[in-house]
Amino acid sequence: MSGSLRAVVVGTGMIGAVHAAAIRATGAELAGAVASTPERGKQVAEEWRLPESYPDLDAVLADDSVTVVHICTPNALHVQQAEAALRAGKHVICEKPLATTVADAERLAELAERTGLLLAVPFVYRYHPLVREIRDRRLRGEFGAWQLLHGSYLQDWMLSEDAMSWRVDPAVGGASRAFADIGSHWCDLVEWVAGVRFTEVSARLDTTVATRPAGTGASFAATGDGPRVRVRTEDVATVLLRTAEGTLGSLTVSQVSAGRKNRLWFELDGAHGSAVFDQENAETAWLGAPDGARLIVRDPGHGSAEQRRLSRLPAGHAQGYADCFHSFVADAYATIGGATPEGLPTAADGVRSARLVEAVLTSSALLAWTGVDTTSETPETSETLETAV
Incomplete structure (x- = not known):
């Protein structure tokens, strides 16, 4: 199954690079990344040998070929980004904390269950x-x-x-x-x-x-x-x-x-x-x-x-x-x-x-x-x- 998956990493700091390496280690395709700025995106695309750097998360979610989104951004962004990805039909691997409040974490878990999509958290x-x-x-x-x-x-x-x-x-x-x-x-x-x-x-x-x-x-x-x-x-x-x-x-x-x-x-x-x-x-x-x-x-x-x-x-x-x-x-x-x-x-x-x-x-x-x-x-x-x- 891994070989048919296309994954995108959102957030390109240290932990984003760890996710990128793990994606490739499974045999899945690292389809691209979303960085904090266009300049950073170009730099990461070169460093990670990516086919492209997506301009933003919306572009990722509009790409029907993307199967799973790895969210590696600062904590306060997790809920909004994970929720958008799940609603777009993408499986999500979200760095912990899943959310900075219990209510937000519960809402995300309920959405994942309702959609039947995977929402995984790297307690590795x-x-x-x-x-x-x-x-x-x-x-x-x-x-x-x-x-x-x-x-x-x-x-x-x-x-x-x-x-x-x-x-x-x-x-x-x-x-x-x-x-x-x-x-x-x-x-x-x-x-x-x-x-x-x-x-x-x-x-x-x-x-x-x-x-x-x-x-x-x-x-x-x-x-x-x-x-x-x-x-x-x-x-x-x-x-x-x-x-x-x-x-x-x-x-x-x-x-x-x-x-x-x-x-x-x-x-x-x-x-x-x-x-x-x-x-x-x-x-x-x-x-x-x-x-x-x-x-x-x-x-x-x-x-x-x-x-x-x-x-x-x-x-x-x-x-x-x-x-x-x-x-x-x-x-x-x-x-x-x-x-x-x-x-x-x-x-x-x-x-x-x-x-x-x-x-x-x-x-x-x-x-x-x-x-x-x-x-x-x-x-x-x-x-x-x-x-x-």
């Missing part, structure tokens, strides 16, 4: 083979009832007081930055792997860099000159969580932790055993037992069927983020063709994430435990919860 850390291995072992009851779920997601790209991004502006990136941007990935991953739903949160958000350069880029990063604006989104977050079964969890999120480039780490502690995964060392996972601990290695010759399926390279040949993204896009395209691959994150997962972000923001504002809306669970979610212990 699900696609590490050893993540699948840990999940499979949980489904087989290896860990027992959960005792504690904990971890962190740490980066340092906003550590400098002169670092700037459109994500800092709540009008463009949304009311939450660090938690919505990366904490959402941790929550999605742990909920899916552990088979739980976080039903309450107690969160604290903090801004450690009070002002940053005005604008959306790094134009002042070299000298620190120019006007500065007050930062209104968080650099760090700490979150206590409680599952529907009463299990406690904790999460630390930071975009200002020196030396931490993309450290998504979790530990799941059960009555019979524990599991640890570190995204920066994705070729191994740590398994704990009462009588000791051991490392397991990604190996397409051993382990669960899903670990083997997603192992694109022989053992000892490191896989990483790009491989996860390629596998995610391949599963999304297979779904468009009628397949039902395990674990594809879709609109329901985007809604779930929006609800968690809303609860975290509310909890931090009220300084109180806050419930997370868990209504409208899909049949797939219900099945996952039933097999959680």
Whole structure:
């Protein structure tokens, strides 16, 4: 099916280039892109070796040969662009957050369901083979009832007081930055792997860099000159969580932790055993037992069927983020063709994430435990919860 798909990427920054590479890796046709300006469009068309650069999204939607639209633009544009694409009969892969409000995310999910089109969200850390291995072992009851779920997601790209991004502006990136941007990935991953739903949160958000350069880029990063604006989104977050079964969890999120480039780490502690995964060392996972601990290695010759399926390279040949993204896009395209691959994150997962972000923001504002809306669970979610212990 992939070979017959024609895809267009809307938004040509770093993540847009990742989508473009994944599209080609599946064997689908990268038909073009939509950039922020005509000049940028010409530059990208040359860099990405594209047949053309579409002048705007309307031109993409008017092209009946385009099957799927990848939305990689700033967060505030996602709802409008995804809705237009769905109404034009296009399948959509939309970068998270699906929307910056719960109501908008729910509206998009309802539209996708009504039209019968795919709306997928790249929670791609699900696609590490050893993540699948840990999940499979949980489904087989290896860990027992959960005792504690904990971890962190740490980066340092906003550590400098002169670092700037459109994500800092709540009008463009949304009311939450660090938690919505990366904490959402941790929550999605742990909920899916552990088979739980976080039903309450107690969160604290903090801004450690009070002002940053005005604008959306790094134009002042070299000298620190120019006007500065007050930062209104968080650099760090700490979150206590409680599952529907009463299990406690904790999460630390930071975009200002020196030396931490993309450290998504979790530990799941059960009555019979524990599991640890570190995204920066994705070729191994740590398994704990009462009588000791051991490392397991990604190996397409051993382990669960899903670990083997997603192992694109022989053992000892490191896989990483790009491989996860390629596998995610391949599963999304297979779904468009009628397949039902395990674990594809879709609109329901985007809604779930929006609800968690809303609860975290509310909890931090009220300084109180806050419930997370868990209504409208899909049949797939219900099945996952039933097999959680």
